[in-house]
Amino acid sequence: MTVSRPEALASAKKLCRTLMSAPLPQVRAQTIFAELVRAKGWDPAHQDLIAAFGEWLASRPPPAALKARCEALLAAIG
Numbered sequence: 001m002t003v004s005r006p007e008a009l010a011s012a013k014k015l016c017r018t019l020m021s022a023p024l025p026q027v028r029a030q031t032i033f034a035e036l037v038r039a040k041g042w043d044p045a046h047q048d049l050i051a052a053f054g055e056w057l058a059s060r061p062p063p064a065a066l067k068a069r070c071e072a073l074l075a076a077i078g
Contacts, residue, residue: 002038007039036073
């Protein structure tokens, strides 16, 4: 199921705000990525940023780095 870009951004921002209080921050970050991927309407540069975020998540970064990277991504695409 696809969602609009504004819906995906709103959902991702909400998830990002509570990222570090989540029982499993890595899973929450993956959920943020999934929300962004299923949205329609990204321009190619934003798609590249989202894909790079997904690749970074696949490298299993430390939990302490997740929130800053999520916030940076959302600022860049929002």
